[in-house]
Amino acid sequence: MADTDAESNPYLRNPPTEFEPAEELSRAEAEEQAALLRDAIREHDHRYYVEAEPLISDAAYDTLFSRLLALEGTFDLDTTDSPTSRVGGEPIEALETVEHVAPMLSIDQSTDAEDLREFDARVRREVGDVDYVCEPKFDGLSVEVVYENGQFVRAATRGDGQRGDDVSAQVKTIPTVPLRLRGDYPETLAVRGEVYMPKPAFNDLNRRRVEAGDDPFANPRNAAAGTIRNLDYEIDGTVIKVDSRAAREELGEKSRSVRWAFAYKFPARHEVTTIRDIVVQVGRTGRLTPVALLDPVDVGGVTVSRATLHNPDEIDSLGVAVGDRVRIKRAGDVIPQVVEVVEADDQRSSARQTEPGKDAGGHYEFPDECPVCGSPVDRDGPLAFCSGGLSCPAQREASIGHFAIKGAMDIDGLGEERVAQLVDAGLVESVADLYDLTVEELVELEGWGETSAQNLVAAIEESKEPSLDSFLVGLSITEVGEATARGLAREFGSIDAFPIGEDVPESAFDEFEERLTTVPDIGETVAHRVRDFFENEDNRAVIRSLLDHGVEPESVESGGDELADLTLVVTGTLAMSRGDVRELVEAHGGNVTGSVSGNTDYLVVGENPGQSKRDDADERGVPTLDEDELAALLAERGIGYPPA
CATH class of the missing domain: 2.40.50.140 (Nucleic acid-binding proteins)
Structure with missing residues (x-):
């Protein structure tokens, strides 16, 4: 979430837990509050499921989610793009994604006993008297394990309910998950359950x-469980299910959850x-x-x-x-x-x-100083961060791993475990040390062979000519993601335009920060973060060392400012990839963003477009262009599309 959103959205950090009745709001007030809640919940989902670094407690999240449900139900708001119409978080990009055999839905939950009574009343109204079965609500990670002809074939997380991350290799290590079924089994069987870690093992890990x-x-669902034993385990509630398959089918399901089960969560x-x-x-x-x-x-x-x-x-x-x-x-x-x-x-x-x-x-x-490296502490609202960046030992492994990801230096084969191994072996202390690694050093490490060592050294060598924006992303500058890095690259053109020398006067950093604020989408807070990074001599020394090792970020050649007043959003498939369209437009001073807003000039619609962006464009009165109309618009400004 952008920094300005974090400052203006009250539901992102330390959110309120009490609301006035939804019925007392006007429709405009409800729509505004719902929009903020959706943005915040999407961010909370990403932090929780993808980054494993939740910003708020489960109870606070449940309160926000329930409030959004109440607003959407009371005012009949469109839920097409709402978090209430989907399950969990998006799959992690580093893992393969697989389709579920059938939608993997969630269960409505609450810590309020009255909500549980209402669930029971609704069930009895719709299907009559029923029996329930109750079971512990495990505090773990939902997975689907698929067997074909009795043989384990794959395991996947819930993901977005339709598809999830392929975690077959990890789940195979769990002793209680059979790799081959016994007895009389169907040709295809999908088993769903929870992966959890025993409390003693989890406490020891933390x-x-x-x-x-x-x-x-x-919490346990954020930990990497290697084994599951029949030891004690963490639960945070009770799941109540209708004990009749026929009644379950009659009750049916909603877009994100089943209607025949409810989870009562224990109070703290x-x-x-x-x-x-x-x-x-x-x-x-x-x-x-x-x-x-x-x-x-x-x-x-x-x-x-x-x-x-x-x-x-x-x-x-x-x-x-x-x-x-x-x-x-x-x-x-x-x-x-x-x-x-x-x-x-x-x-x-x-x-x-x-x-x-x-x-x-x-x-x-x-x-005021980092207790590990002594660098100044930066404050971002209620949060505090070490400004040491690349030079802080506590951030070393993370900065090296981030340096190698796709979107940064894209060094294939340099995952988290290998980074930790290289650091523990004393071979790498900063990102610049990667370029000193040799095949001979790597083959001495456990689990390395001649081929894997040669592949990594080759991948590191191939990374020496990154785009400037990819290089900036790889530096782990706080608040600088891919979009901000592209803006910086367009503004400064080359790495030499940044203050990376040994003796940079204070006045130069003042000028640098002032120039940063002129970059689109960079406000005062982000500009200050970027200044802090470059003002740290240790960070500048790492950059100079990278350049000395032969890393040469490609300079950005501006094509002019013919599109300086143009902001586009693309949906569907075009003759060029979206990345190429973005590079073409941005090279001429324009912007391509990921979502429709009040600043969007046109929505470019290709083949098989998404519905949500078109709905947003209609709602905001944003005109649409097909690919031929886009080509004509660019031609009017002297830009060929597609480029020769």
């Missing part, structure tokens, strides 16, 4: 991640204990997260000794300090959170507050 300076997984569990210290951990993305170290306390059968404080603003709003008695809660989240201060420590004194980050009055002061 303890080791925190000790290593990594972000803990927020609370306990009171004392904070003994507050430490700040630096995650792989550079985010600084304060963690309260607690007197151990039993919460729902699990001994808890630490709890997240989320961010600096959370510490301020709670007024928490070392020595306070606090209430902690633990629902689905394995890492609990501090809810409130029950009793402030009366013995706060300067004698005890001698460590960095704490003042003489006992109040916790969030550090």
Whole structure:
């Protein structure tokens, strides 16, 4: 989500959990609120299912989702492109995607007992008296395992309900999943269930991640489970299902969920204990997260000794300090959170507050410098980030892995596990070290052969001539994704136009930041982030080292500004790929965006177009062009389409 959206959307971070009745809103107010909720929920889905870094609790997400359902139902709003009409998140690009045998739908859920009673009443109205079967609501990851002729053929995550990520290799390692069926089985069988991790193994995994300076997984479904045993497991509610196949068929299903089942989620569990210290951990993305170290306390059968404080603003709003008695809660989240201060420590004194980050009055002061590398800490609303970037050891593996992804340097064969192996072996400390790797060094590592080593070295060599925007993406600059990188590349033209020298005066960075704000879609916040990155001498040193190793980002040759006043959106298939159309238009000063907005001049409609973009264009009065009309428009401005 763009930075401006994050600032203007109240449902993205620390969202409200109480709303006035939907019936009391005007239709215009409902449409506006629903639009914000949809944008926020889509972002939450992406952060949760794809990035495994949720921004809000499950309970808060459920509240937002329920509110959106209420608005859409009360005002009969169009749900064609709404998160309420789909399931889960989009498949992860790094994995193959597969179609499900049949739609893999979700289950409506709530922590409100009244909602459960309404579910029962509706079922009995429609099909009469029924029996129910109840089962634990596992806190895990939904998967579909498909067998053909009794043989395991594939496993996939829920994904968007129609297709999901192919996780066959991972699921095959689970001992309780048979690779061949026994007994009398059908020719084709699709089995659906939950993959979960035993609590002791999960707690041990998180303890080791925190000790290593990594972000803990927020809950079991975000952890990579290697095995599942018949040990204890995490549940966060009860699933109630109609115990009749005929009644289930009569009740049917909605677009995203079945109508014959309901999940009642348990309320959070609370306990009171004392904070003994507050430490700040630096995650792989550079985010600084304060963690309260607690007197151990039993919460729902699990001994808890630490709890997240989320961010600096959370510490301020709670007024928490070392020595306070606090209430902690633990629902689905394995890492609990501090809810409130029950009793402030009366013995706060300067004698005890001698460590960095704490003042003489006992109040916790969030550090201004990264505790790992000493770089300045940047604040983004309630969040805090280390500005060290490429130079921060806590971000090292993430920055190297990001450098290699498609859309950046596109180094095939350099995945997360191999990056970790190279770092652990001491062969790579920064992205520039990749270009020193030799076949001889790689074959000495476990799991490497001559061929795989040669392939990686060749892929690294082939990456030496990236486009400028791909190079910028690969640098892991905070807030700089592919679209922003393209804007920067068009504005500055070459890497030499960026301040990358050894002794850059402060005035040059002032001018650099001012120029950044003139780039389309880059506001003051993003400009400041980019300045911070280049102002860090360690980051500039890595860039210079990359150039010394023969990396030569291609300069951008501007074709002029003939389309400077033009913003297009493309749907459907054209003679050129969308990427090529975008490059052509942007080379001449125009913009191609991914969604229709009030700034869109034309929607270009090719073959087999999507309906949602056309609906958006109709709603906003945006004119449409077919491919011939696009060619004519470009010809009027002296640009051939397709280019010769």
